[in-house]
Amino acid sequence: MYVVMRDRIKSEKCEGTKVDSTNYIDGLRHKDLWILSISTDFLVNIARDLQNFYVPSSPAMQAPPPQISYGASDPSLSDRLLYPHVFRMVQNNHIHNMAISELLEHFGWTWVGIILSDDETGEIELQILINRGSCLSLQIPVSRCSDQCSPGSRKKTRETIHSCCYDCDPCSEGEISNITDAENCIKCQSDEWPNEKRDRCLPKVLEFISYQNDTMASVFSGVSVFGCLVTGFIFRIFISHRDTPIVKANNRNLSYLLLFSIILSFLSIFLFLGCPTDVTCRFRETSFGIFFSVAVSSLLAKTVMVCVAFKSTKPGSPWRKWLNVKLPYTIVLLCSSIQVVICVIWLSISPPFQDFDTQSYPEKIIIQCNEGSDICFYSMLGYMGLLAAVSFVLAFMVRTLPDSFNEAKYITFSMLLFCSVWISMIPAYLSTRGKYMVVVEIFAVMASSIGLLGCVFFPKCFIIMFKNEKNRKTDLLGKRK
Structure with a gap:
């Protein structure tokens, strides 16, 4: 019998001698029994070396001698195919780990600190405990019960x-x-x-109708410029034919004022494009209100003059005293001034301003104009609608008066279109968010301007350019009843 003691291995290590299992095998291969009180790694090496020295034909080494250990507890040594001649006097670590996991589960311990060797054996022992549902903290505080949560x-x-x-x-x-x-x-x-x-x-992405990367800005700009050019062209036609009956009929100066207000309405579209600022917000919301009030007041004055002119034809009519130059201008000035006063009060007490909406859409910021005072904003729209409604009703009443150049029927259509646009604009404006609120406003301004221009002036331009024979005073007098 030969015994390799633990203290002998330690003493050789202290003396600087390299411990080699082959040295023991050379001198001890003829012994009958090996008792090894050493670590698992050293025992594995000796067991493999002894297996290599096994010579079936040799009487002395027909089989490797048995190796008995009272210190090696690695579960892998229980493999009889790899280590058929290794025996030990201690249980393997698997049983110990199972006992520990049963103990943890019994006491309900869910967070346990364990010190393990940083090798394959320690990893195996750790996995046994984790598979039983325990959360473990090692040399650093990291949970091994679950996978790590990645950023995000x-x-x-x-x-x-x-x-x-x-x-x-x-x-x-x-x-x-x-x-x-x-x-x-x-x-x-x-x-x-x-x-x-x-x-x-x-x-966050900033949202507004941008000139750089928004197709709508290009479309609206093009329509605005085209509308201004068409209106300017009509303006030039009226000035060139200012002495003809169709232009002189029903106050040509009101026609000039109406054309000028339509041009300003088209130009006001540019205040809605680009990044809003406090200045553009103030002019944006008030400009189209004032411009359209002037336009609708001009149409109202035209309609009133048609009515007064017809009633003054009767002998001794009291309406004759109203047939003077001052009446239509007084109507335009008075009706427009009320809208101007509303806008001045609005700008004085609570003007529109640039606002950043971070709530409507989580991934972007809407740069928009805050009306400041909703009461003033809807008062401005309401008064403009009142003027349009009065003009529509009055024009509808006098549309059948006998006059070859009676504009009342054209004013009726223009005011019907104008009222329809702005009535439908309000619910659409309230139900949209972001830059599409601005799109609704721009569409209302464009549609109203085009409606006024088309309904009132296109028929006259057609007569001037293509039916010049109807543009005569004799024709005007001859068709009156």
């Missing part, structure tokens, strides 16, 4: 007995996490939004 997610505790076991939930909308195993997500600032992975906050 946070830990969520499972509804189990082990409170340290968790799932990984993606960060909520508007939140990020930029570290592994984050306990909580971080909310981005009001002007930022998470990227797709939700591990970084990015500046």
Whole structure:
């Protein structure tokens, strides 16, 4: 019998002698029994070397001698195919680990600190405990019960007995996490939004009708310029034929004023394009209100003059005293001044201003104009609608008066279109958000301007350019009844 003692191995290590299992085998191969009180690694090496020295034809080494250990506890030594001649006097670590896991489960311990060797054996022991549902903390505090939560997610505790076991939930909308195993997500600032992975906050997209990257800005600009050019062309026609009956009929100066207000209405569209500022917001909301009030007041004055002119034809009519130059201008000045006063009060007490809407859409910021005072805004629209309604009713009443150049029927159509546009604009304006609110306003301004221009002036331009024989005073007098 030969015994390799643990203290002998230690003494050789202290003396600097290299411990080699082959040295023992050369001198001890003829012994009958080996008792090895050494580590698992050394025992494995000796067992393999003895297996190599096994010579079936040799009487002395027909089989490797048995090796008995009272210190090696690695579970792999229980493999009879690899280590048929290794025996030990201690249980393997697997049984110990199973006993430990049973103990943890019995006492309900869910967070345990364990020191293990940093090798394959320690990893195997760790996996045994993890498979039983325990959460373990090693040389650094890291949970091994669950996979690590990547950036963009946070830990969520499972509804189990082990409170340290968790799932990984993606960060909520508007939140990020930029570290592994984050306990909580971080909310981005009001002007930022998470990227797709939700591990970084990015500046929100700014939304407005931009000249650079928005097709609508180009379309509206083109329509506005085209409308101005067409209106200017009609203006030039009227000035060139200012002495003809069709231009002189029903106050040509009111026609000039109406054309000029339509040009300004087309130009006001540019105040709605581009990034809003406090200045453009103030002019945007008030300009089209004043311009359209002047236009509708001009049509109202034209309609009143048609009515007065017809009633004054009767002998001794009291309406004759109203047939003077001052009446239509007084109507235009008075009706327009009321709208100007409303707008001045609006700008004085609570003017429109640039506003940043961060709530309507989570991923972008809407740069828009805040009306400031809703009462003033809807008062301006309401008064403009009142003028249009009065003009429509009055024009409808006098549309059948016998006059070859009676504009009342054209004013009726223009006011019907005008009222329809602005009545439908209000619910559409209230039901949209962002730049599409501006689109609704622009569409209302464009449609109203085109309606006034087409209904009132296109018929006259057609007669001037293509039916000049009807543009005579004799024709005007001859068709009166």
